[in-house]
Amino acid sequence: MTWNELWEHFYYHLRIKRRSKTTLHFYRTTQRALDRFAAEGGSLPGGPEQVTVLHLRGFVTWLEGQGLGPGGIHAHVRSLKSVFGWAKREELLPLDPSARLERPSLPRRRMATMDAERVGKLLGVARAGDQPLRDVAVLLTFFDTGIRLEELITLRREDIRPERGVLRVIGKGDRERSVPIGTRALTAVNAYLIRERKPRHEGVQELFLGRTGLPMTRSCISILLKRLSDTAGFERAQTTPHTFRRGFAVEFLRNGGDVFTLQQILGHSSLEMTRRYVTFLDEDLKAAHLRFSPGDRL
Numbered sequence: 001m002t003w004n005e006l007w008e009h010f011y012y013h014l015r016i017k018r019r020s021k022t023t024l025h026f027y028r029t030t031q032r033a034l035d036r037f038a039a040e041g042g043s044l045p046g047g048p049e050q051v052t053v054l055h056l057r058g059f060v061t062w063l064e065g066q067g068l069g070p071g072g073i074h075a076h077v078r079s080l081k082s083v084f085g086w087a088k089r090e091e092l093l094p095l096d097p098s099a100r101l102e103r104p105s106l107p108r109r110r111m112a113t114m115d116a117e118r119v120g121k122l123l124g125v126a127r128a129g130d131q132p133l134r135d136v137a138v139l140l141t142f143f144d145t146g147i148r149l150e151e152l153i154t155l156r157r158e159d160i161r162p163e164r165g166v167l168r169v170i171g172k173g174d175r176e177r178s179v180p181i182g183t184r185a186l187t188a189v190n191a192y193l194i195r196e197r198k199p200r201h202e203g204v205q206e207l208f209l210g211r212t213g214l215p216m217t218r219s220c221i222s223i224l225l226k227r228l229s230d231t232a233g234f235e236r237a238q239t240t241p242h243t244f245r246r247g248f249a250v251e252f253l254r255n256g257g258d259v260f261t262l263q264q265i266l267g268h269s270s271l272e273m274t275r276r277y278v279t280f281l282d283e284d285l286k287a288a289h290l291r292f293s294p295g296d297r298l
Contacts, residue, residue, distance in 0.1 A: 001047055001048060001049060001092065001093075002046075002047060003034070003035075003047065003048055006048045006083070006087060006092065007027075007031050007083070009087075009090075009092065010027065010083050010086060010087070011024060011027070013086065013090075014027070017173065018173060018174035019172075019173065020150055020172055020173075020174075021150070022150050023172070026075070026079065027079050027082070027083065029075075029076075029079075030075075030076050030079035030080060030083075033059075033063065033076060034059065037059050037062050040062075042058060042059060042062055043055055043058050044058075044059070048084075048087070048093060049093060049094070051084075051097045052097050053097050053098070053099075053100045053101055055097070056080060056097060056098055056101045057101065059076075059080075060073060060076070060077065060101070060104075063076060070104045070105065073104050074103055074104050077098075077101060077102075077103050077104070078103070080098045080101065081098045081099075081101065083098075084096045084097055084098040084099075085098065085099075111243075111246065112237050112238045112240075112243050112246075113243060113246045113247050113250055114142075114143060114238075114239070114243045114244045114246065114247025114248075115247055115251075116251070118232075118234065118238065118239075119139060119140075119143050119247075121232045121234075122139055122228050122229070122232055122234075122239065123136055123139055123140075124232075125228050125231045125232045126139055126228055129227075129228075130211075131196060131211070132196075133188070133191050133192040133195055133196040134192050134196055134197070134208060134209070135224060135228070136188050136192075137185070137188040137189045137191070137192040137208070138152070138208060138221070138224065139228075139244075140184060140185035140188045140189075141155075141167075141181070141185055141188075141189065142241060142244035142245075142248075143185075143244050143247060143248055144181055144182045144184070144185040144248065145167060145179045145180070145181050145185070145248065145265075146179075146244070146245045146248030146249055146252070146265060146266055147167070147169055147179055147245070148171065148172075148241065148242075148245065148267075149218060149221060149241035149242075150218070151169045151170065151171055151267075152208065152221070152241070153206070153208065153215060153216050153217065153218065153220075153221065154170060154206065155167065155169070155206065155207040155208065156205045156206055156207060157193070157205055157206075157207055158205070159207070160186075160189060160193075160207070161178075162186055162190070164178075165180060165181060165182075165183075165186065166178040166179060166180050166181060167179045167181050169267070171267040172267065172269075175267065177264065177265075177267050179265055180265065189207070193207075197209060198213055199213050200212060200213030200214055201213075221241065225239045225240065225241070226239075245266070246277065249262060249266065249274075249277040250277055252265070253277060259271060259274050259275055259277075262274050262277070
């Protein structure tokens with residue numbers, strides 16, 4: 001079996017499982033990195049059957065030499081473990097060479113989180129843009145629902161359920177869920193639909209469109225957020241789609257929501273993924289400690 005055959009079999013498996021384009025892109029990134037490693041003289045056998053953990057460790061060392069950070073290397077290792085683990089289970093390979101491949105330790109740093117003040121400034125900038133109603137609707141939908149980027153750009157007109165106050169969202173693994181949306185965000189979406197949305201033809205059913213009347217892409221959203229953040233004076237890392245998602249989760253918990261409901265809204269497959277957002281509530285924990293500190297009550 002060649003390397004290309006292994007990857008194509010794996011991609012076929014992912015398509016059968018209805019994994020998203022984002023997921024396939026994630027693995028293709030590792031495939032391209034491995035190809036570069038081999039092209040630049042890295043120690044990699046001609047076929048995957050001969051690969052050992054030593055070869056994979058050499059690839060990880062090469063990634064470090066390319067200046068890739070722990071997070072990026074961790075992602076590549078996860079990708080390799082998924083591919084080789086699947087190939088072993090499918091009996092395409094006799095052994096899983098990634099079984100003993102160590103994941104790099106990730107620094108426990110606090111990631112950027114969107115907050116109401118920053119959203120307010122971004123909305124002010126958006127209202128002065130070329131497509132103000134669309135841009136305002138995009139920002140409020142991100143912050144008020146916590147949906148993923150891919151979920152936002154694939155929203156269709158019929159996915160808006162104003163009578164129920166929810167969005168019909170197709171998430172990872174082609175799983176459908178209902179996501180609540182507030183009155184202000186719904187009003188912004190409705191204003192955009194009535195006054196600004198102009199599809200190129202009747203076949204365009206996606207909700208958010210670019211200047212050409214075609215659906216917005218991932219790069220369209222990236223360019224939009226960069227333009228808004230630059231004008232507002234924010235670093236780009238502070239205004240990514242996932243920053244909005246984290247901000248929604250934190251505000252939901254801060255305002256009294258529970259992690260079980262949050263899990264359903266975010267579309268997480270496990271509660272542990274959702275519980276990570278509790279670590280963003282330092283100020284709330286500090287306030288609770290001020291009220292209930294055992295030491296201060298001595």
